[in-house]
Structure formats: C-alpha cells, structure tokens
Amino acid sequence: DVKVTQSSRYLVKRTGEKVFLECVQxxxxxxxxxxxxxxxxxxxxxxxxxDVKMKEKGDIPEGYSVxxxxxxxxxxxxxxxxxxxxxxxxxxxxxxxxxxxxxHFGDGTRLSIL
Amino acid sequence: DQQVxxxxxxxxxxxxxxxxLNCDYTNSxxxxxxxYKKYPAxxxxxxxxxxxxxxxxxxxxxxVFLNKSAKHLSLHIVPSQPGDSAVYFCAASIYNTDKxxxxxxxxxxxxx
Numbered sequence: 001d002v003k004v005t006q007s008s009r010y011l012v013k014r015t016g017e018k019v020f021l022e023c024v025q026x027x028x029x030x031x032x033x034x035x036x037x038x039x040x041x042x043x044x045x046x047x048x049x050x051d052v053k054m055k056e057k058g059d060i061p062e063g064y065s066v067x068x069x070x071x072x073x074x075x076x077x078x079x080x081x082x083x084x085x086x087x088x089x090x091x092x093x094x095x096x097x098x099x100x101x102x103x104h105f106g107d108g109t110r111l112s113i114l
Numbered sequence: 115d116q117q118v119x120x121x122x123x124x125x126x127x128x129x130x131x132x133x134x135l136n137c138d139y140t141n142s143x144x145x146x147x148x149x150y151k152k153y154p155a156x157x158x159x160x161x162x163x164x165x166x167x168x169x170x171x172x173x174x175x176x177x178v179f180l181n182k183s184a185k186h187l188s189l190h191i192v193p194s195q196p197g198d199s200a201v202y203f204c205a206a207s208i209y210n211t212d213k214x215x216x217x218x219x220x221x222x223x224x225x226x
Contacts, residue, residue: 003159009155031212033213035216040123040218041218042120042203042216042217042218042219043158043203043205044216045213047216048212048213050212058213089119090157090158092157094212096212100146100163100165102148102160102163103160103214104160105150105157105158105159106157106158107155107156107157108156109153110155
C-alpha cells in the first residue's frame with residue numbers, strides 16, 4: 001500500500017511566522033503535490049513536483065514555496081503566514097500520468113494561523 | 115473558471131437505496147476521471163476511475179458512468195451503507211499533464 005505521511009495533523013502558528021509542512025511518500029513516486037481544501041472550494045492545487053528539484057506552480061501558489069531535495073520528500077513553505085492561509089493542507093503522490101494511476105493522499109495537516 | 119463542477123453540495127439517502135452523485139466538466143480534453151471519498155480529518159481515498167475510452171466502470175457496489183457528449187459523469191453506490199457517509203470529490207485530468215482538477219465535493223449522508 002502507498003503510504004503518504006504528513007508530519008503534523010494539527011498546527012497552530014502566528015501571523016508572520018515562516019511555516020514548514022513536510023510530506024514523505026514511500027512508493028518511489030515521481031510526482032508529488034500540495035493542495036489546500038476549503039469548504040465549498042474543493043481541493044485546489046498549490047504546487048507540484050515531477051522530479052527532484054523540479055517544481056511547477058499550481059492554481060494558487062501565491063504566498064507559498066516548495067522544496068524537493070529528495071524524491072520521497074516534498075515540503076511546503078509559508079514564507080510569512082497570514083490568517084487567510086488557515087486551511088487543511090493535503091499532500092499527494094503518484095507515478096507519471098501516462099500510467100493512469102491515481103494520486104494517493106496523506107491524512108492532511110489542519111493549519112491555523114492566529 | 116470551474117472546469118469540474120459538482121452542483122449538489124449534499125445528498126441524503128436511506129440505507130439500502132441507491133446513491134447517485136453527479137459531476138459535470140467543461141474541458142473536452144479531459145480523458146481520465148476519478149472519484150475520491152473523504153472522511154473528516156482524513157485525506158481523500160481513491161475510490162474508482164474511468165478513462166474516456168469507456169462509458170462504464172464497476173467495482174463492487176460502486177459504478178462510474180461517463181457520458182462524453184454531455185460532459186457528465188456519475189457515481190452510483192448500490193446498496194448504500196451508513197459507512198458510505200462522507201464527502202465525495204470527482205476529479206479529471208488530461209493525459210500526461212499529471213494534474214488533477216477537483217470538483218467542490220458532495221456530502222453524502224446515508225441514514226438507517
């Protein structure tokens with residue numbers, strides 16, 4: 001079974017802090033993704049990476065950056081946290097799309113910015 | 115611009131009956147469609163998928179139907195069980211783009 005592990009289930013930070021969300025997958029997947037989920041808005045893609053040190057912006061990258069130094073680990077960084085970044089953050093991984101494989105998700109990090 | 119739409123935010127069904135969740139899309143380039151189920155405080159779990167070369171895919175109690183001309187897909191759950199109560203997301207992708215576009219979700223409640 002694919003295992004995607006997010007380092008924290010719940011996190012509370014203050015406005016202006018630099019916040020790191022970590023994600024590790026154990027299936028040697030090339031692709032990794034960061035989403036945020038908000039009520040009524042579904043899952044929105046923040047950033048994704050299709051290889052080590054490679055990244056692409058998703059639909060809502062503003063205020064975020066990412067890092068992928070190793071294939072199994074993908075980090076999401078909130079450079080200066082703001083209250084509108086309070087959300088559920090979900091990490092996912094998948095093989096390349098030409099294999100028509102689904103993305104597998106971690107259990108999420110509920111982040112509150114005070 | 116919502117390319118994948120789930121117009122029903124919620125659905126309530128009696129145990130044992132059929133649940134039908136609907137999803138519409140606007141981009142005719144989508145060729146792979148998925149349904150995910152999500153319980154509170156957990157990540158989405160992959161449920162079932164269909165490629166555009168098919169119009170139906172079945173897995174146990176779950177069947178996904180694809181109507182390409184109408185740009186519509188639906189998920190049928192028969193019979194519905196209380197454990198099916200969750201939020202269901204449909205998603206779509208274009209071959210070789212690696213990205214999924216998600217709908218806004220439908221909350222299904224199955225009552226005894």
